[in-house]
């Protein structure tokens with residue numbers, strides 16, 4: 264018999280509540296889609312300019328086609344003010360996970376669930392230290408959003424959430440139904456860790472290369488040497504995945520990576536946006552994690568090591584008080 268999360272209360276017509284932990288670009292886009300679908304949302308957000316605007320004036324979402332929408336929902340900077348929720352979605356950057364993970368359990372109703380949709384690897388390991396496995400779900404996202412000003416988020420493309428429970432004995436249906444009801448495109452997967460590795464392989468071959476070159480994703484397709492470098496980084500990421508016992512489908516994933524480059528040709532990747540805004544990047548959770556996974560098995564990944572080190576240098580140069 265599969266363990267059910269508390270989200271089955273959905274079927275009893277009780278109002279369900281989602282908490283978004285880290286209501287930045289993606290968290291705000293999701294909050295907007297949920298509110299449009301009539302689902303209750305609250306955000307746990309750290310204090311700062313974005314928090315102030317969300318709290319005082321609400322969220323402004325600029326749709327891809329130019330429409331401007333306003334949303335108002337409860338935004339808190341402390342756990343004690345939050346109501347216990349049925350589903351908590353983690354959308355802080357990976358390096359913030361150790362700060363939020365110990366606070367999560369009180370945010371949940373007794374049988375609620377937690378879903379991480381963050382990029383990078385290592386988040387699940389941290390969450391597992393603080394949350395029972397049966398409550399944990401993980402996945403990746405192809406939606407896009409970025410912040411244009413505090414409280415103002417631009418939608419950069421609809422996409423899909425691929426997710427699944429980390430404990431195979433847990434029924435994913437209630438969370439799946441809830442996310443669908445929340446206006447999001449969702450697909451269930453058997454092995455969420457594979458999905459996280461697929462996403463990290465794509466991030467590892469695009470993000471640091473484009474961030475270091477300070478260009479748009481599409482430029483990679485115009486420079487043969489850049490594409491060759493991406494291929495080496497991609498192959499190294501797949502090698503690291505094998506070191507963790509995960510064999511990714513090289514051919515179909517490479518085709519998907521090319522599709523991502525074409526579809527996001529005009530985009531500046533998140534890592535570049537972070538560098539340009541003087542913010543920390545997810546370098547550690549992407550290239551850094553890949554290097555560590557391989558290192559544990561005595562495998563060296565020379566190209567990944569070079570771009571990882573250059574990204575550290577770029578962060579050191581761009582970020583005040585960066586700890587090397």
Ligand SMILES: NC(=O)C1=CN([C@@H]2O[C@H](COP(=O)(O)OP(=O)(O)OC[C@H]3O[C@@H](n4cnc5c(N)ncnc54)[C@H](OP(=O)(O)O)[C@@H]3O)[C@@H](O)[C@H]2O)C=CC1
Nearest residue numbers: 285286287288289308309311313354355359381382407408
């Ligand atoms: N944006 C996108 O298109 C996509 C993003 N992702 C992934 O989703 C995750 C979130 O990305 P994104 O939304 O772009 O990032 P953002 O930086 O825009 O959002 C993260 C938010 O978390 C807040 N925050 C930071 N620390 C804490 C904390 N301790 N407690 C509460 N809130 C906190 C930040 O506050 P503050 O505003 O003060 O900085 C910020 O608003 C990342 O892992 C990213 O890689 C995946 C696919 C697409």
Ligand SMILES: CC(C)(CO)C(=O)C(=O)O
Nearest residue numbers: 466469470527530532533
């Ligand atoms: C897929 C990609 C590389 C698109 O830019 C991305 O996820 C990012 O910018 O972080």
